[in-house]
Amino acid sequence: xIERIRVIGIGMGNPEHVTGEAxxxxxxxxxFLVADxxxxxxxxxxxxxxxxxxxxxxxxxxxxVEVTDPKRGPDAERDDTAYRRxxxxxxxxxxxxxxxxxxxxxxxxxxxxxxxWGDPAFYDSTIRVVDALVExxxxxxxxxxxxxxxxxxxxxxxxxxxxxxxxxxxxPIHVTTGRRLVDEYDPALGDVVVMLDGGLACAExxxxxxDLELFWGAYLGSPDEVLVRGRLADVIDEVQRVRAEARxxxxxxxxxxxxxxxxxxxxxxxxxxxxxxGPLSDGVVTVRPTTAGDWQVVRxxxxxxxxxxxxxxxxxxxxxxxxxxAAQARREWRSxxxxxxxxxxxATGEGAGVIGIMRMxxxxxxxxxxxxxxxxxxxxxxxxxxxxxxxxxxxxxxxxLLELGHKADNAASGKVAVKAxxxxxxxxxxxxxxxxxxxxxxxxYSLTKERFDAGGVG
Numbered sequence: 001x002i003e004r005i006r007v008i009g010i011g012m013g014n015p016e017h018v019t020g021e022a023x024x025x026x027x028x029x030x031x032f033l034v035a036d037x038x039x040x041x042x043x044x045x046x047x048x049x050x051x052x053x054x055x056x057x058x059x060x061x062x063x064x065v066e067v068t069d070p071k072r073g074p075d076a077e078r079d080d081t082a083y084r085r086x087x088x089x090x091x092x093x094x095x096x097x098x099x100x101x102x103x104x105x106x107x108x109x110x111x112x113x114x115x116x117w118g119d120p121a122f123y124d125s126t127i128r129v130v131d132a133l134v135e136x137x138x139x140x141x142x143x144x145x146x147x148x149x150x151x152x153x154x155x156x157x158x159x160x161x162x163x164x165x166x167x168x169x170x171x172p173i174h175v176t177t178g179r180r181l182v183d184e185y186d187p188a189l190g191d192v193v194v195m196l197d198g199g200l201a202c203a204e205x206x207x208x209x210x211d212l213e214l215f216w217g218a219y220l221g222s223p224d225e226v227l228v229r230g231r232l233a234d235v236i237d238e239v240q241r242v243r244a245e246a247r248x249x250x251x252x253x254x255x256x257x258x259x260x261x262x263x264x265x266x267x268x269x270x271x272x273x274x275x276x277x278g279p280l281s282d283g284v285v286t287v288r289p290t291t292a293g294d295w296q297v298v299r300x301x302x303x304x305x306x307x308x309x310x311x312x313x314x315x316x317x318x319x320x321x322x323x324x325x326a327a328q329a330r331r332e333w334r335s336x337x338x339x340x341x342x343x344x345x346x347a348t349g350e351g352a353g354v355i356g357i358m359r360m361x362x363x364x365x366x367x368x369x370x371x372x373x374x375x376x377x378x379x380x381x382x383x384x385x386x387x388x389x390x391x392x393x394x395x396x397x398x399x400x401l402l403e404l405g406h407k408a409d410n411a412a413s414g415k416v417a418v419k420a421x422x423x424x425x426x427x428x429x430x431x432x433x434x435x436x437x438x439x440x441x442x443x444x445y446s447l448t449k450e451r452f453d454a455g456g457v458g
Contacts, residue, residue: 002102002137002144003110005130009119009151012221012254013047015054017152023055025149029062029113031105033098036066044252047222048115067097083179091125095132102133117254119153122175122195154256155193157220161227164215166258167191181205185259192259200240202259206233211262214239218246218255232259273334274357274397279344285384287341287355290329294342295322297351301371310410314435339397343372343385352376355385357393357402364400366393370416386420394449401448407432408441422447 008025011017018026032052034045049064056062070093072086102112114126121127130146137144155175159166167173172190178197182204185192194202202214210233218226226246228239239257247253279288290298299322301307308314317325332338340356353372360367368389372382393399404422406413414424422445431442 001107001110002105002112002142004112005133005144005146006111006113007120007126007130007146007148008113008115009149009153010048010051010115010117011152012118012154012157012219013044013051014221015051017157017221018051018055019149019151022149022151026052026056026113027060028111030109030111031101032062032064032113032115033101034064034066034115035069035094051115065101067101070094070097087125091129091132094125094129095136098129099133099136116151117154119151119156120148121150122153122155152221154195154217154220154254155258158193158215158217158256158258161217161220161225162215162229162258164258166193168260178202185209187261187265193256194259195256197255197257200236200243202232202257203236203240205259206236211265213260213262214257215260216255216257218243218253219250220254220256224250231262272336274336274339277339277341277392277396280341280388280392281346282384282388284346285352285381285388286344286346287385287388288344289333290326290340290342290354290356292323292327292330294329294351295319295326297342297373298322298326298354301354301373304374306374307371308435310407310413311435312433339393341385341389343370343376343381345376345381352381353385355382355389357389357397357399361403364398366397366399366402368402368404370404380419382416383419386416386422390420390447390452394452399449401446403444403446405432405442405444407434408443414443414445417445420447421452423451 006025006029008022008029009019010022032048034048036045045066052062052064070090072090105112114130116126127148134144134146155166168191173193174189174191175193175195176184178194178199178201181192181194181197181201185205187209202212205212210231212232214228214230214232214235216228216235216239218224224246226242228235228242243253243255277289279286281287299317299319302311302317302322308316329338329340332340336359338356338358340354342351343353343355344350345352351373353370353376355368355370357366357368359365368386370382370385390402393402402422404417405428406417408427418424424443425446426444428442428444430439432440434440
């Protein structure tokens with residue numbers, strides 16, 4: 001009866017690339033289940049057998065059972081919803097097929113192994129299928145232990161073969177699939193590793209990003225290994241040709257590639273975030289950057305009756321939502337999307353409200369939003385906070401124009417803006433949504449750096 005399932009990464013099929021831990025794991029397995037994907041890919045089964053023959057001691061008895069792999073469907077023709085549903089159905093069908101074999105194991109066959117190309121953490125469905133099997137047996141009252149043994153991954157071998165690191169100093173690595181590449185590619189992603197790309201999607205990027213460096217490899221770690229590197233626009237035709245020839249010769253192709261901005265290109269990772277800011281204070285009010293610990297102030301400012309009255313959608317923050325927003329403030333600051341501050345009573349240190357600048361519209365513009373807790377209203381806190389943040393925005397953050405707006409009936413917000421030096425510029429009909437589905441006019445205000453420098457802010 002089944003007692004244990006082991007998911008073992010075997011690298012790219014070369015016995016020399018199997019880790020010591022994986023080799024020991026191989027020797028503990030009684031039955032290996034291998035997906036039979038048809039005659040065109042029969043050498044994949046043979047490669048797994050070669051790994052076993054090379055690393056499992058001759059005195060350890062085991063057998064390999066080929067299990068016909070269920071059909072997955074035409075992924076390229078599916079939208080995301082249909083694709084995800086198709087993959088889930090495929091996983092379920094795989095679990096059914098494997099369970100049928102496991103249920104027929106001999107009495108002494110207690111450990112089942114799955115041999116996974118590369119590392120099981122990357123692009124392979126085996127872990128999910130094994131999880132389903134473990135849950136299936138648990139529901140029948142049978143406890144099945146399972147573990148995952150890491151292997152050398154295709155991206156690791158790709159980098160080694162091209163003699164490069166996967167990342168550059170201070171830059172991220174983004175791992176994706178060919179299905180997602182074209183829609184999500186942006187130089188700011190950093191070095192992009194692409195796996196499971198049956199259509200070589202990077203060809204669609206060649207016109208828009210011709211100077212990208214392409215590091216491509218197929219059959220990595222095997223005697224049939226093929227490598228191509230160079231400027232994407234220059235080598236994409238060669239890669240397509242080599243890939244097609246390899247597929248024709250073997251009946252399948254397993255490849256991976258890295259896309260990288262050239263070293264002399266403008267740094268896509270240079271931060272465009274807001275500059276660091278310490279507490280800003282006029283002795284009565286202090287504003288400081290929001291931290292994760294400020295979530296209760298974020299929640300209470302948003303959830304009080306007056307704030308909800310003027311909210312665009314009227315939704316109450318849960319504690320979890322408030323925690324998430326407060327925790328995201330640092331990331332938004334560093335990305336330059338928003339500079340969020342907490343308003344603090346300088347005398348007591350209590351959080352009194354929130355104020356923030358979002359970068360929206362043309363470069364150099366900032367959109368302000370603010371709100372104060374009921375206990376601190378009527379004391380001039382919002383006006384003081386606006387003045388402090390406006391000074392920082394112009395003198396430190398390099399903004400040239402600050403904008404804000406409120407629903408036409410929210411007269412109190414307008415008074416705060418005017419006292420802080422903002423000028424009412426226009427009434428914009430039906431611009432802001434209300435929670436009940438109606439729309440309100442917006443009163444739009446602005447403050448330019450020139451007016452600020454000329455004394456427009458006290």
